[in-house]
Amino acid sequence: xxxxxxxxxxxxxxxxAVSIDEPVSTDGTDITLAxxxxxxxxxxxxxxxxxxxxxxxxxxLGAVAIFLLLWQIVVWSDWKPSYVLPGPSEVxxxxxxxxxxxxxxxxxxxxxxxxxxxxxxxxxxGTVVGLAVSRxxxxxxxxxxxxxxxxxxxxxxxxxxxxxxxKLTESAILFVVVLGAAPSIANGVISGIDYVPPLLTKVGQxxxxxxxxxxxxxxxxxxxxxxxxxxKQGWAFAWRSLMAGELLVIVPxxxxxxxxxxxxxxxxxxxxxIASMMTIFIIGVLVDAAFNVADRRMRARxxxxxxxxx
Amino acid sequence: xxxxxxxxxxxxxGVSRTFGSGSHRVQALDNVSFDARPGQFxxxxxxxxxxxxxxxxxxxxxxxxxxxxxxxxxxxxxxMFQDSALLPWLTAGGNVALPMKIRGVPKADRQARVAELLAxxxxxxxADKRPHELSGGMRQRxxxxxxxxxxxxxxxxxxxxxxxxxxxxxxxxxxxERIWRETGVTVLFVTHDVREAVRLGDRxxxxxxxxxxxxxxxxxxxxxxxxxxxxxxxxxxATITARLREEVGRHGH
Numbered sequence: 001x002x003x004x005x006x007x008x009x010x011x012x013x014x015x016x017a018v019s020i021d022e023p024v025s026t027d028g029t030d031i032t033l034a035x036x037x038x039x040x041x042x043x044x045x046x047x048x049x050x051x052x053x054x055x056x057x058x059x060x061l062g063a064v065a066i067f068l069l070l071w072q073i074v075v076w077s078d079w080k081p082s083y084v085l086p087g088p089s090e091v092x093x094x095x096x097x098x099x100x101x102x103x104x105x106x107x108x109x110x111x112x113x114x115x116x117x118x119x120x121x122x123x124x125x126g127t128v129v130g131l132a133v134s135r136x137x138x139x140x141x142x143x144x145x146x147x148x149x150x151x152x153x154x155x156x157x158x159x160x161x162x163x164x165x166x167k168l169t170e171s172a173i174l175f176v177v178v179l180g181a182a183p184s185i186a187n188g189v190i191s192g193i194d195y196v197p198p199l200l201t202k203v204g205q206x207x208x209x210x211x212x213x214x215x216x217x218x219x220x221x222x223x224x225x226x227x228x229x230x231x232k233q234g235w236a237f238a239w240r241s242l243m244a245g246e247l248l249v250i251v252p253x254x255x256x257x258x259x260x261x262x263x264x265x266x267x268x269x270x271x272x273x274i275a276s277m278m279t280i281f282i283i284g285v286l287v288d289a290a291f292n293v294a295d296r297r298m299r300a301r302x303x304x305x306x307x308x309x310x
Numbered sequence: 311x312x313x314x315x316x317x318x319x320x321x322x323x324g325v326s327r328t329f330g331s332g333s334h335r336v337q338a339l340d341n342v343s344f345d346a347r348p349g350q351f352x353x354x355x356x357x358x359x360x361x362x363x364x365x366x367x368x369x370x371x372x373x374x375x376x377x378x379x380x381x382x383x384x385x386x387x388x389x390m391f392q393d394s395a396l397l398p399w400l401t402a403g404g405n406v407a408l409p410m411k412i413r414g415v416p417k418a419d420r421q422a423r424v425a426e427l428l429a430x431x432x433x434x435x436x437a438d439k440r441p442h443e444l445s446g447g448m449r450q451r452x453x454x455x456x457x458x459x460x461x462x463x464x465x466x467x468x469x470x471x472x473x474x475x476x477x478x479x480x481x482x483x484x485x486x487e488r489i490w491r492e493t494g495v496t497v498l499f500v501t502h503d504v505r506e507a508v509r510l511g512d513r514x515x516x517x518x519x520x521x522x523x524x525x526x527x528x529x530x531x532x533x534x535x536x537x538x539x540x541x542x543x544x545x546x547x548a549t550i551t552a553r554l555r556e557e558v559g560r561h562g563h
Contacts, residue, residue: 032481
């Protein structure tokens with residue numbers, strides 16, 4: 001039952017008289033405030049872990065199933081003879097067989113080693129270049145646009161020069177992987193710092209943070225989302241450059257995923273070719289998933305996920 | 311002589327500030343002078359373009375006057391913004407701890423002080439909440455606690471409650487008044503809300519706009535605690551509003 005109160009003009013006068021004559025009290029502020037706080041506090045609706053995993057997994061499984069089906073339909077249509085385009089029923093067992101061999105794993109380890117070393121170097125160089133360009137106006141005017149131009153250059157065009165410089169060695173591959181990935185990472189750092197809200201920098205300064213301290217405690221964390229985006233893109237470029245490199249620069253006695261792929265092609269083993277391609281794709285998916293987990297965690301902490309909107 | 315120096319916590323003497331040069335020259339502040347005694351609550355009241363944020367920036371040491379001088383007698387000045395300006399990647403506690411981290415206070419001491427300051431703004435136990443999980447009023451209280459973590463003797467507040475709803479603002483006036491009395495800090499509180507200025511201030515510095523000049527200074531003799539809806543506050547607010555309108559009206563031609 002709702003109580004209705006009609007306020008008469010007389011009552012208003014009376015209320016005014018009360019507030020003039022009686023000492024004003026702010027007792028109860030804490031109680032009202034506590035009530036308001038309780039009403040304002042959001043409880044983020046959570047879902048059980050299993051449900052979250054399932055809802056993230058089934059669409060992917062569905063996509064894989066549809067892909068395999070389409071592939072099988074093309075094979076059934078006899079568009080190409082099966083020794084050129086084998087179906088999933090031949091390739092999947094081949095992939096399963098490869099995984100059981102030591103050769104596969106030593107090739108995988110070499111490829112991943114090249115990827116991580118190249119990527120780590122690119123992160124280091126990209127970060128230093130990015131910080132320098134964002135800090136010094138002259139440097140930005142001089143080379144800022146070249147960084148982006150470098151990023152759009154297909155990494156494969158570096159290989160002729162890399163092979164002349166380093167011959168068919170690990171260094172040739174490393175050179176191109178670093179050149180492929182560093183510009184994206186530098187750009188992530190530059191735009192991250194450019195987009196730090198000036199208010200946050202001001203907050204840091206009024207608290208007495210300057211120079212390196214300001215960068216470490218305020219600028220770097222504020223720039224992190226864009227830096228992570230740059231790191232993710234840098235990885236994609238590093239991986240592409242590496243695969244191009246492993247196909248073109250076959251270092252004798254150093255088998256890798258890319259050289260396995262090239263070997264299979266030379267021996268006209270279409271199953272081997274597709275199996276290697278699947279390995280490359282799966283690694284791409286796994287690394288992307290790792291980046292996404294990191295990205296999601298960062299956004300959740302900052303309240304930037306769509307379900308956190310209020 | 312020393313008695314004169316001690317009489318004010320903040321002395322602003324003939325401060326002018328110009329930005330740009332030539333035909334793009336903009337004068338934000340023109341010969342602004344006033345002072346605040348230790349523990350006094352001074353409200354800076356003005357319409358847009360009165361240079362109040364510029365003035366606070368100068369007081370907080372992130373900007374310098376073009377001429378004139380500001381004397382805070384070596385006191386530490388803390389600045390609080392309209393937007394709570396909490397760092398979104400830190401928890402409420404992490405934000406309050408930040409000024410101490412910058413000063414190099416050991417971690418154990420930081421934690422104790424954070425708990426103390428959050429309790430002061432009645433947010434005890436919410437140290438682990440993220441800014442996005444808090445309401446606007448709670449965020450401003452975290453921001454207030456963070457400003458106190460600078461161990462400031464002079465608290466500059468730039469329209470801190472401007473973006474809050476009326477009820478929350480009322481409650482935070484009570485809270486700010488309580489904390490001000492408990493801590494004895496000197497407060498310089500910028501607002502464009504006349505009633506808010508009368509509700510809170512011991513003295514009100516009315517600024518005119520473009521350039522910012524001191525138009526008039528009012529000493530508020532009303533007894534505390536005051537209420538924003540009490541008749542005395544309304545009467546004084548009406549007088550000051552009339553004066554403010556007069557100042558603003560001069561820009562309409």
